[in-house]
Amino acid sequence: MTQVKSYLIITLLGLAVLAPHAAFAQESESDVSSGKALYDSFQCWQCHGYEGQGGRAGPRIAPTDFPYIAFAQFVRHTNLMPAYSPNVLNDDQLKEIYEFVRSIPAPSALEDISKLDFE
Amino acid sequence: MKSNKDDRPDFSMNRRKFLSSATAAAAGAATLVGASKTEAQQGSHQVTAAAEPPGAAQLQMEYDIPEGYSADQAYDYFVSSPGSDFMVDVIKRMGIDYITTNPGSSFRGIHESIVNYGGNNAPELLTTLHEEQATAMAQGYYKVTGKPLMALVHGTVGLQHASMAVYNAWCDRAPMIILAGNHLDVTQRRTGVEWSHSAQDCIRVVRDYIKWDDQPVSLQHFAESMARAWKIAMTPPRGPVVIAVDGHLQEGERGDQNLQIPRVTPTQPPIGDEAAVAEAARMLVEAENPVIVVDLMAHDQTGIDRLVEIAETLQAPVVNQYGRMNFPNRHHLSQGAGVVARADVILCLELYDTWGTINTMRDRVHRDAQRRARPDAKVIDIGVKDLFTKSNYQNFQRYIAADLSIAGDAQATLPSLTEAVRSEMKRSRRSSNSERESRWQTEHRRVYDQTLDAARYAWDASPISTARLYAEIWQIAQHRDWSLVSDDSLKSRWGRRLWPMSKHYHYLGRSGAGGVGYGAPAAVGAALALQDTGILPINVQGDGDMMYAPGAFWAAAHHNIPLLTVTHNNLGYHQENMHLQRMAARRQRGADGSALIGNELRNPEMDLAKIAGGMGVWSEGPIHDPNELGPALVRAMDVVDQGEPAFIDCRCQPR
Numbered sequence: 001m002t003q004v005k006s007y008l009i010i011t012l013l014g015l016a017v018l019a020p021h022a023a024f025a026q027e028s029e030s031d032v033s034s035g036k037a038l039y040d041s042f043q044c045w046q047c048h049g050y051e052g053q054g055g056r057a058g059p060r061i062a063p064t065d066f067p068y069i070a071f072a073q074f075v076r077h078t079n080l081m082p083a084y085s086p087n088v089l090n091d092d093q094l095k096e097i098y099e100f101v102r103s104i105p106a107p108s109a110l111e112d113i114s115k116l117d118f119e
Numbered sequence: 120m121k122s123n124k125d126d127r128p129d130f131s132m133n134r135r136k137f138l139s140s141a142t143a144a145a146a147g148a149a150t151l152v153g154a155s156k157t158e159a160q161q162g163s164h165q166v167t168a169a170a171e172p173p174g175a176a177q178l179q180m181e182y183d184i185p186e187g188y189s190a191d192q193a194y195d196y197f198v199s200s201p202g203s204d205f206m207v208d209v210i211k212r213m214g215i216d217y218i219t220t221n222p223g224s225s226f227r228g229i230h231e232s233i234v235n236y237g238g239n240n241a242p243e244l245l246t247t248l249h250e251e252q253a254t255a256m257a258q259g260y261y262k263v264t265g266k267p268l269m270a271l272v273h274g275t276v277g278l279q280h281a282s283m284a285v286y287n288a289w290c291d292r293a294p295m296i297i298l299a300g301n302h303l304d305v306t307q308r309r310t311g312v313e314w315s316h317s318a319q320d321c322i323r324v325v326r327d328y329i330k331w332d333d334q335p336v337s338l339q340h341f342a343e344s345m346a347r348a349w350k351i352a353m354t355p356p357r358g359p360v361v362i363a364v365d366g367h368l369q370e371g372e373r374g375d376q377n378l379q380i381p382r383v384t385p386t387q388p389p390i391g392d393e394a395a396v397a398e399a400a401r402m403l404v405e406a407e408n409p410v411i412v413v414d415l416m417a418h419d420q421t422g423i424d425r426l427v428e429i430a431e432t433l434q435a436p437v438v439n440q441y442g443r444m445n446f447p448n449r450h451h452l453s454q455g456a457g458v459v460a461r462a463d464v465i466l467c468l469e470l471y472d473t474w475g476t477i478n479t480m481r482d483r484v485h486r487d488a489q490r491r492a493r494p495d496a497k498v499i500d501i502g503v504k505d506l507f508t509k510s511n512y513q514n515f516q517r518y519i520a521a522d523l524s525i526a527g528d529a530q531a532t533l534p535s536l537t538e539a540v541r542s543e544m545k546r547s548r549r550s551s552n553s554e555r556e557s558r559w560q561t562e563h564r565r566v567y568d569q570t571l572d573a574a575r576y577a578w579d580a581s582p583i584s585t586a587r588l589y590a591e592i593w594q595i596a597q598h599r600d601w602s603l604v605s606d607d608s609l610k611s612r613w614g615r616r617l618w619p620m621s622k623h624y625h626y627l628g629r630s631g632a633g634g635v636g637y638g639a640p641a642a643v644g645a646a647l648a649l650q651d652t653g654i655l656p657i658n659v660q661g662d663g664d665m666m667y668a669p670g671a672f673w674a675a676a677h678h679n680i681p682l683l684t685v686t687h688n689n690l691g692y693h694q695e696n697m698h699l700q701r702m703a704a705r706r707q708r709g710a711d712g713s714a715l716i717g718n719e720l721r722n723p724e725m726d727l728a729k730i731a732g733g734m735g736v737w738s739e740g741p742i743h744d745p746n747e748l749g750p751a752l753v754r755a756m757d758v759v760d761q762g763e764p765a766f767i768d769c770r771c772q773p774r
Contacts, residue, residue, distance in 0.1 A: 053576035
């Protein structure tokens, strides 16, 4: 069963790379703002950080090119984090969180951060 | 210690020490001052080169009946040669440099002897604000020096305070010698608190997690038990020991003038059985993908060097679980835990949890276990854990049936294992090493590039990212020798991921039992060991951990121990935040905020800089803007370079 789920996730991730984000191409500022509020209140930051940068407790989730379907799969069914059922986090809320995560900009390039020159 | 001494009384030639020193130099005076012939013949460690034999007037002043007292009065009032003076002689002979303490009446006798008879020098008494701090300091000190520190505590209330830190030390295999004051003879106890501070068996409270204890009933018994305690504590598996020091033994006359101080002869560590080591070598040489996993192994730099030698001989990747700084993290064979899944032979060296290395258990309602390693992978387990363990506390982890289990200190066993591997290797196997080396170099480079890339995310964020935190500290650490004296496990391991580590003091491992309150005092203990070495101690301090034992910073200030502390202040017991969030999600309720209840450290937010400042430590913060951290660190280093502790409070991302 676990293997089946893993294949499902891999398939969804594959789709993520290929699929356009048609359904969420027009996210609004209000979606992002309310998404951030939900990100905070549902404490996604506990494992993923306030900027979605990730860490030992959870993977980096922003910026992301994952389509919503893959994002939702992780939240609802993954082996890697607590499963958030629609009973506690409904689909609308999850979509708003997704919009916020998508809105987080990419950081500066590595070569532009001199303090990360550890060579 | 440094400048604070200027404010202290000059102990360099007090009456007792003068007499003791002079007596050791003049064997003929031995019986007068109570030193044994043996001590005098051996040449006391207390001898002060400039000391002259005491004059008649000085001897009279010390040991004759003081003017104005009858013989009976003098007998009632004075002690000429207290037992605790001899105890100090024993401690000095053992080479103990420091004794940490929080003062207590049950050991006032030896306290006075350390200060006035021993001159408060080797051992020097270090004041702490809590026995847990005194004991945790010993753990940090050991992990730098490889030597045990001594802690002096009440046998009852003090040992109970110390117990958490003792348990950490036990799980971390950190030796220390704890002296616990107690009054055994019920007819000789003062009324009141001396009864509350006495016990029939005061050590019982920690006996489940120490290696050995004793309650000497004579001074000779004390001397022998102390030597035994040192040996037991330092013989792998190392761990804490406790000696109860009876109050009357301390305070009464020494009596017997022929006491002997036994020489402490270190026990050689156990080495794995020769035939078993040969079999391990054969398995490793024949393996296509041997992997070495290591945790509590390296006692010192020799351990690191030996591990490098065998890893390079095999070109086998090393997964360091960082109980100790076992392997250089920039070596191409330093690899992540994922390589275990590909291994056909796994060499486990002093693992805290061998089962958990080979298997995994998901954190779900139904805790199903899965093997992480290949089904056909062979496991070789070398370590000392089977040589000494106890039943009640379950830190021995789940049982695993290793294919080859060898009882022996891994560091001590590595030379014979490496030699056996070399003799077992045929030319064809040796010739494959270049391909293996190339493969692991590529893999190491790939993972390191990923690490650097990951560090740039949230680079400008406020609260400050943990990667940025370590990168900023590195700007001041990289130009000098340094020691990261705090565990970075709860900071996404950015210290060990970013900073190049190769020396045994570059990383000091973890608390052992996960007992919160280890960080600050252990850091101060490590800094104590590093002072005068030119090595900068760096403590990245959790906020929750700090508030268990903030007084540790006072000890650093009081004793002028240089230490750079930067907080990873995430305003909560963050691990528990995540646990509660997991529980809420699992139960489908309260996932939108309840996790903070019971876990957050807000409302009000604590001003940690003010707390450290109140302890006499230079401090700054809270710093929210990552761009302000670098300049603050430069200011802090000005303080540290003057031999003082400095503290910066930094508001950080959770992990």
